[in-house]
Amino acid sequence: MxxxxxxxxxxxxxxxxxxxxxxxxxxxxxxxxxxxxxxxGDTMTLGVYLTLSLVQLTGLHPLLVMPAAMALTAIIMxxxxxxxxxxxxxxxxxxxxxxxxxxxxxxxxxxxxxxxxQLQALRxxxxxxxxxxxxxxxxxHILIIGATAALMVAVHLVLTRTKIGKAMRATSDNAELAAxxxxxxxxxxxxxxxxxxxxxxxxxxxxxxxxxxxxMMGFKLLLPMFAAAILGGIGKPYGAVAGGLVIGIAEEISxxxxxxxxxxxxxxxxxxxxxxxxxxMLIWRPQGLFxxxxx
Amino acid sequence: MEQYYGLFIYGLxxxxxxxxxxxxxxxLNVQWGFTGLFNAGVAxxxxxxxxxQAILTTPICTAHLGCYDWPIPLAMLAAMVLSAAVGWAIAKxxxxxxxxxxxIATIGIAEILRLVFKNEIWATNGxxxxxxxxKAFEGLPAPWxxxxxxxxxxxxxxxxxxxLELARRAPWGRVMTAIREDESAAAAAGKxxxxxxxxxxxxxxxxxxxxxxxxxxxxxxxxxxxxxxxxATFLVWVMLVAGGSANNRGAVLGAVLLWAVWSGSExxxxxxxxxxxxxxxxxxxxxxxxDWSIRFAYLRVFLIGLILQFILQKRPxxxxxxxxPKPHPRLRGSTAPVASKGE
Numbered sequence: 001m002x003x004x005x006x007x008x009x010x011x012x013x014x015x016x017x018x019x020x021x022x023x024x025x026x027x028x029x030x031x032x033x034x035x036x037x038x039x040x041g042d043t044m045t046l047g048v049y050l051t052l053s054l055v056q057l058t059g060l061h062p063l064l065v066m067p068a069a070m071a072l073t074a075i076i077m078x079x080x081x082x083x084x085x086x087x088x089x090x091x092x093x094x095x096x097x098x099x100x101x102x103x104x105x106x107x108x109x110x111x112x113x114x115x116x117x118q119l120q121a122l123r124x125x126x127x128x129x130x131x132x133x134x135x136x137x138x139x140x141h142i143l144i145i146g147a148t149a150a151l152m153v154a155v156h157l158v159l160t161r162t163k164i165g166k167a168m169r170a171t172s173d174n175a176e177l178a179a180x181x182x183x184x185x186x187x188x189x190x191x192x193x194x195x196x197x198x199x200x201x202x203x204x205x206x207x208x209x210x211x212x213x214x215x216m217m218g219f220k221l222l223l224p225m226f227a228a229a230i231l232g233g234i235g236k237p238y239g240a241v242a243g244g245l246v247i248g249i250a251e252e253i254s255x256x257x258x259x260x261x262x263x264x265x266x267x268x269x270x271x272x273x274x275x276x277x278x279x280x281m282l283i284w285r286p287q288g289l290f291x292x293x294x295x
Numbered sequence: 296m297e298q299y300y301g302l303f304i305y306g307l308x309x310x311x312x313x314x315x316x317x318x319x320x321x322x323l324n325v326q327w328g329f330t331g332l333f334n335a336g337v338a339x340x341x342x343x344x345x346x347x348q349a350i351l352t353t354p355i356c357t358a359h360l361g362c363y364d365w366p367i368p369l370a371m372l373a374a375m376v377l378s379a380a381v382g383w384a385i386a387k388x389x390x391x392x393x394x395x396x397x398x399i400a401t402i403g404i405a406e407i408l409r410l411v412f413k414n415e416i417w418a419t420n421g422x423x424x425x426x427x428x429x430k431a432f433e434g435l436p437a438p439w440x441x442x443x444x445x446x447x448x449x450x451x452x453x454x455x456x457x458x459l460e461l462a463r464r465a466p467w468g469r470v471m472t473a474i475r476e477d478e479s480a481a482a483a484a485g486k487x488x489x490x491x492x493x494x495x496x497x498x499x500x501x502x503x504x505x506x507x508x509x510x511x512x513x514x515x516x517x518x519x520x521x522x523x524x525x526x527a528t529f530l531v532w533v534m535l536v537a538g539g540s541a542n543n544r545g546a547v548l549g550a551v552l553l554w555a556v557w558s559g560s561e562x563x564x565x566x567x568x569x570x571x572x573x574x575x576x577x578x579x580x581x582x583x584x585x586d587w588s589i590r591f592a593y594l595r596v597f598l599i600g601l602i603l604q605f606i607l608q609k610r611p612x613x614x615x616x617x618x619x620p621k622p623h624p625r626l627r628g629s630t631a632p633v634a635s636k637g638e
Binding site: 035036038084087088093094095097098099101102103105106108109110112113116117219222223226230266268269271272275278279282283 | 388389392394396398399400402403404589594599603604607
């Protein structure tokens with residue numbers, strides 16, 4: 001039982017936190033800009049590499065330089081929005097999807113060009129599990145879960161207590177109505193990019209702390225993040241959090257030997273779990289668990 | 296003389312790869328250009344075709360499934376059929392989805408197929424892949440085998456082009472366009488939208504499988520990298536968007552043009568690095584030159600992305616825009632409006 005908790009459930013929650021942070025950005029972009037942002041995963045990669053450079057430059061802990069990397073990534077995203085997305089505000093959304101498809105490759109290839117493709121690490125050294133009775137947990141996992149919780153509270157406060165947060169939720173619910181009441185749509189869009197980019201960087205840095213830094217890390221997260229956003233209901237940030245946790249935990253416990261001594265699902269197919277859940281949701285309950293937008 | 300011969304062989308390989316990409320792009324054109332189905336998993340269908348071709352024809356099979364010794368044309372047909380079957384199964388589940396959901400679902404399918412090719416070592420030899428795949432006409436003497444293979448590829452492209460042009464002008468193609476433009480109107484006119492979309496998806500998948508079968512022969516060896524989303528899915532998309540969606544001639548033109556840019560920029564960057572290497576000006580050591588040659592490869596990807604963005608913003612209809620077929624002579628002179636692609 002403790003083995004299940006320590007080696008399957010806790011890593012699942014950690015993965016879930018990472019997916020959840022990424023999925024909030026996808027869900028918000030979908031709700032407010034009304035398109036699936038394929039470049040979200042690679043925004044994350046960019047943020048992680050900026051963090052890596054800042055760590056190498058200052059020698060500080062990755063979490064301390066992360067806010068600077070978030071700010072830089074957000075500024076870059078605002079610039080990219082002006083150049084590559086703004087011309088399509090009035091076009092069919094499919095144009096935005098194709099543009100983000102192209103941007104995905106452009107951001108990634110730029111990262112690969114500037115930083116190279118070899119595996120790197122944000123921190124060196126091996127961590128040992130701390131044990132509480134027979135329950136063991138890695139210190140970095142405590143850090144990731146704690147930092148995610150803090151970020152979630154911050155997101156909640158921004159969305160419910162600030163003017164811009166309320167405007168974002170209003171626009172996500174009904175863009176025309178929000179514009180009629182005098183909400184500045186461009187301002188809301190900028191806020192969406194900033195929030196999505198910041199959370200994506202956090203998700204990427206947490207993943208890099210848990211594993212390593214590589215240029216495909218963001219793309220590999222794209223599918224589970226979309227699955228989380230769809231599971232939670234597109235356009236619903238809280239749903240995205242729940243969806244992320246469900247998918248992260250499901251991926252990890254799919255490798256638990258539920259029947260006999262073999263893993264239930266060969267670890268090579270772990271990435272298929274998110275996809276399976278996503279397709280099942282799209283067929284049976286496309287509005288998601290939290291009654292998001294339905295297509 | 297030697298130099299010209301090298302150039303000639305390079306031209307042949309350029310056209311052959313351009314032709315193989317044209318098959319893939321024509322397949323995507325059926326799905327996206329005609330019917331508006333956003334298939335972001337071209338790589339998966341290509342890989343299915345490539346592996347079917349490899350497994351059915353390769354005579355040596357100690358490391359993977361095989362030794363079926365099928366004749367090449369029959370294996371190509373099987374590659375199309377199996378790819379179409381995979382497309383059918385996927386379409387059965389996902390075809391109702393809105394365009395960007397379909398894109399996510401197909402990206403997912405392609406990734407899962409990649410996992411299968413990588414993990415099912417008994418069948419595919421895993422990451423090491425299948426090698427010594429027989430290639431059509433390889434028994435002929437030196438330049439003629441390459442020329443004959445190119446002839447076969449171009450012949451197939453021409454045949455597919457003619458078939459798709461006929462289909463486009465036929466009622467079948469016009470229903471597809473109607474669905475792309477206004478699904479509910481097509482449904483209101485009594486068309487079974489889901490069935491038509493399914494057909495379009497399956498036809499496109501079959502063509503992508505054929506492209507994969509040709510690629511497997513041309514490369515002589517394949518591994519799970521064949522379904523790399525970059526060179527398989529993304530490049531094909533840029534080819535179609537650049538050449539002109541819903542225009543078969545545009546699809547072929549885009550494929551050949553973009554392949555020339557893609558492969559030409561590689562040669563240019565190698566040439567440039569050669570100038571700086573110890574053999575040239577000596578500005579870079581061999582190791583540095585090697586490192587930069589890898590990095591330049593990513594710069595080329597960036598360039599392709601930039602071409603896509605430029606075309607999307609400046610000429611969204613592509614180099615050759617869609618031309619709607621003329622109405623039937625009996626209808627000519629009536630006031631029926633001619634549909635145009637709304638961008």
